[in-house]
Amino acid sequence: MIDARRSLLLHGGIVACLALLAATLPAYHAGNLTRILVLAVYAMGYNLLFGYTGLLSLGHALFFAAGMYGFGLSAALGGLSAGAALLAGVAAAALVAGLTGALALRTRDVAFMIVTLMFAQAGYLTILYFGTWTRGDEGFVLPAAARRLAGFDLRGDGARLVAALTLFSACFLATAALTGSRLGRTLIAIRENEDRARMLGYDTARLKLVAVVLSGTLSGLAGAAYAMLFGYVGASFATVQYSILPLLWVLLGGAGTTVGPLIGVALVFYLIDWSSRVTDAYMLVAGVALIGLTLFAPQGVAGLIRRKAAPWLP
């Protein structure tokens, strides 16, 4: 049972810590923090499906890109304001998640992985195919109007960090509330043993679809936010690499925990950052780190904490 008060303290505390960091970090690390926070939203979206519902997708880049292009195309071609474009991006991601989820959920395990991978590939190729509007792999820069939300110019580092922090905190607290709620616990039950959940009377098919849509929407929100905050939309964000990254982040940070995604993103980011100062072969270091982690700490950092120190960790 998750202690509601402890949970609130934990999540609220983390948000407070992040706010403190945001205010005090030097420029370089503050910039890193901005990116980490937005990508952590993507990781949280992925975690919802993988960590809590137990479905391993290899195609989440599709949802991230759907949000990104939904935002980018509405703003650049449709002339929508940042706020409206943001909604468009989220809606696009939700729609895509619903459609692909309905189809993909007819499969399980490895077939599910391949189907999601295939849909993501098709999405990437579609972006290239409609290159006249999407500018294909080259991508495009967003107009200044798309970078202004609620009167704030998000091209400034300070405003951007505040925006990222607000976005992350909202999604973080929402995810925490969701996973502690009845729906969240049902998803965990499905993860643990889907047949038993079904026999207990839960409509697991519908619930899994809900999980996919929620996960995809959150990922799409991250994609739209990334475009809004960093000003660039490109097909490279729809490649397989961006489907593998959230898996890595979540596994490293701790799947099925609320803080895991943030920890995973930050860890991978700084691992690459530090090793790239020393060597060009930073991907080598990342690879070795991955192998080491799976050998010695497969439940990820937060999972390890949960096991050794804090069994109540949500």
Added chain:
Amino acid sequence: MEFGPHLMLALLEGAVTSAVLALTAMGLSLVFGVMRVVNVAHGAFFMLGAVAAWWIADLVGAHPALGFAAALLAAPLLVGAGAMLADRLILAPVGYDPERTIVATIGLMYVIEQTVLMGFGPDARPVAPPFDARIALPWVERTAEGLALYWPWGLSITAYKLFVIAAAAAILAGLWALMTRTGAGLVMRATQQDRDMARAFGVPVSRVFARVFGLGAALAAMGAVLVVPIQQAHYLMGGDPLLLSFIVVIIGGLGSLPGTVVAALLIGMTDGIVSVFLSPTLAKIVATLAVALVLVFRPQGLMGRARA
């Protein structure tokens, strides 16, 4: 080019693709089938085969045929040995847990790619084919006298590409013989069918796993050695073969070797044929969605057994 010759060319090119794909995917299918793990580093082993082929051919110098022959023999052995080592060091300790294996093999893929980048470099390097001859192919046309052969502009194949098709077929036949006619094959199939029962019968399952993993990598390396005189060796060349191999294995049906061959033929051919009719990017979109939909409506693949 007229439609007939164009289609024939697409079929021939598709056959070459299928041949290499069948070998590569067979390696994955074996690993998948017997060990039930997803090896994300499979493409990296493929790439290692190509790089090893270049290195061996370079070492041997002399006539390209000699270098190529040496590569065909030695590269799969080297890559297979490397894979067995990876199995001992990484896969066995994680107990072949599906998720941990995925992450571990992703890490292994990064390690292999980066090491090759540092040693071999970022350039694409060619390997000379053992023999090279362009063979113009005929087509039929209606003339006043009836049907006659003529040689359309561009309709051709190289002798080497024909060799690739033949060699792949021969290797697969050999593999089939190994699996169905030898003791080693029997042990592998037994482990695939029921791991625990096999263990109860005294089969050293962990050793079988190591050998199967090595064999899987060796098959991928063989495919790479065959294809490297047509393409070049490049440190990022493993990505596409990995993706395609997965598709082939799933479509063919988990645990079905004939299914893998059929699926490789299907995918290798359709890719070529569809691109005759549609723009290439659109063709790829259609092919990708088709794969997804086949899996959605028939998750056991074309020839796999339906799961309960």
Added chain:
Amino acid sequence: MTQPPRPAPTRRRALATFGAAGAAVLLGDVARMAHAQGAGPLKLGFQVHRTGIGAAYGRWYERVATAAVARINDAGGIAGRQVRMIAEDDGTDPRRGAEVLDRFANLHGADLVFGPLFSNVVIGSAPRAAELKMPYFVVSEGHHVASGTLNRYTLQPGITDVKSQVRSVAPYVAANIGRKVTMIFPDFAFGHDHREFFTDAIAAQGGEVIAQIPVPPTETSFTRYFPRIPRETEVLYHVMVGPAVLTFVREMGEFFGGRGPALFGFIDSLEAVDIASPGLEFLEGSHLWEGMPRFAQPDQTGHDARYRAAVGVDDTGASIDDPRDVSTYAHMFGVWETLSVIKAGMETAGYRGPSDRPALIEAVEAMTDMPLSDDHPQGDKLFNGRTHQVFGRQSVSRVEGGRLIRVHETSIEDTLYEDEVDYTTRPF
């Protein structure tokens, strides 16, 4: 260090020596105080594709950058200050490219950033460059700078862009090779630029593109695209990039079997590939655009010779250390010339530190003629400060006996086109 002559020490001489030494120390201190704002080396950030799909180009770009910086430092640096180049790998990825700019700005304290080739990295990083107010000198051949989609901080003064390259060769192709053209190109932005610009340019010459054949990126086998080439094709225009270029060219030869149309290609299809490779014999007699002739020509200038020596490349365009290692000669000069422009710009602007960055950009924007010299070994150039794009001569070469012999050089006028933007009107 030469030893000064040592006469027998006398008191007067000793006093004079001490006095001189003391004055030198004082003067040195004064000098240091005068340059207090910028006494250390200038830091130039080099955004390079060390890994990823662009790594083969990145390797040569880095080699040329290192040589160019060494040359600048040996000649006394920029305005007397030594130059330190800090290289960061962008993995040929737009997201990483933007992150690397942050490192340059906030971690390394770089004065400016230069170097990227791939368009997606440039476009992904340019917005960040503008936000960081970091001068961003790109070497990418892309038309994106001059098209106006980027910003005032992004400049391309070292290499010409695709639009000018393609347009300038159309007259030669129409007059000497053929008028019915089939184009085969990669199916992404770079290839689409070729398609767009050449279709217009050849039509203006009375020619026509009768077929366009896009090839998906990361394709490894090309034979199945060649059947789409119509029989009436007089010229096959080919441009391909990526690790598979050798396969592309070889399979083209295998397909035609010696009976194909005339070929006109961009050297991109053969960058870092040995023309004398087996299977490429069919290229004999065909024409190629070259940004800078890979083989030393009979009229080779001293500037080209010294440039080759500095970057370690022989008369065939291959590495001096390894004749099998062919360079990306048609593109890498852009890095050398960009650094020359950076030096000139900084010296003109009296650059001392990051607060002088707008002055640096304005100094570069004011540049026009760049004569052929050791600083600009590819040829004389004309810089357009409004569009931030440089224009230069283009070469057409013919393959003869396994070597590339230049048969035509365009004038700079042939390559010019209407301005599409005026960055100088934009605020910093």
